Amino acid sequence: MGERFSTPEEVREHWCGGGDAYRVSENRDQAEQRRDVARSRAGRCHEAELVGEALVVARFETASVPGPDRYRWGIFHAGTSLLVTAMRAGQGAEQARAGAQAIDAWRDPETGQPFDWTSDGLSDRLRSPYGRGMLDQARGRESGQRWEAAPPAKTEKYETDDGQAYTYGKADGSTRRELHVFAPGGLLIARAVDHFDVNTKKNAWIGESRDGRRLAGQRERHFVENSVAVDDGVIPQGLAGSDIVEWFVTPPEPSTTVTDVQKELCDRT
Incomplete structure (x- = not known):
């Protein structure tokens, strides 16, 4: 090599x-x-x-x-x-x-x-x-029309510790509650729909990353944090979808920061 x-x-x-x-x-x-x-x-x-x-x-x-x-x-x-x-x-x-x-x-x-x-x-x-x-x-595939979306008219910013500015917002014109997450530069990297979780009896955002990995979060911010962490390599890309859902559908305790959550997931690799 x-x-x-x-x-x-x-x-x-x-x-x-x-x-x-x-x-x-x-x-x-x-x-x-x-x-x-x-x-x-x-x-x-x-x-x-x-x-x-x-x-x-x-x-x-x-x-x-x-x-x-x-x-x-x-x-x-x-x-x-x-x-x-x-x-x-x-x-x-x-x-x-x-x-x-x-x-x-x-x-x-x-x-x-x-x-x-x-x-x-x-x-x-x-x-x-x-x-x-x-x-x-x-991989021999094109991104496809479903991933060719521009940021919606109304977005919020999520900035990482190293200064990367991601944005997210509800999809324009969608007939259901659909959340889109965009990388710096405007590329759509993750999307989710509002879904009722039968295990927790609560609503959660259930979706996927651009390359097909399952992502979830009970609140919008949790889904965005999860998407960015996976995109940044903090959460290993091979982590089982069930593990991601289990960890992120349940919101962290108030005393637990996002960095703490990400670091613990790194320790599990």
Whole structure:
């Protein structure tokens, strides 16, 4: 795998050391969290294989309790440990390997250049239209009309600790209560409908991310926080949908901050 890593063991040792920084800049807390996540993934990823110059395919543990969704296959960035994309339940090594090979072989239709896998600023590039378009094309699918929505006339802002400004609001012209979440730049990344939860006997926002992951939240703000956390890589992309629903349909205690919730979920990876 290029000149940097020649075996999966070398990648694992690198992650045990905290991995590369993937933001353009980070504060002390973000750096500590990033290193903790990389070390956790080093211990929870198994059967790793190198693909191309920058990718690693591995089977990773998404929950600490037995169950059908305890393990998923995913495609990771070797330098940072960032999860590029996760396979769906039931998909295995063959599908993960094929997906990684397609991503590695992708070339920009306009420039003919491969995706920029440099560690510095990688999280922003993966979240950008450039990165999302690369993943859509590598998967052989288009985003589709249902994801081609502009921000509604009335939106609210959600800003992350690193200054990323997301927006959200009720979909214009919808015949039902539908919530849309947009990334910086206006790309629709998550959508949900107001749904009555038979378990909690309360209404909740139940929906999905742009790449098909299940998301939920009892209140609008919870769904937005969940969407942004997944988009930012704070919640691992392979986390079982049932775990997300269980955690976020029930609102955090008043003394528990969003950062506390996200950090605990990181500890569960």
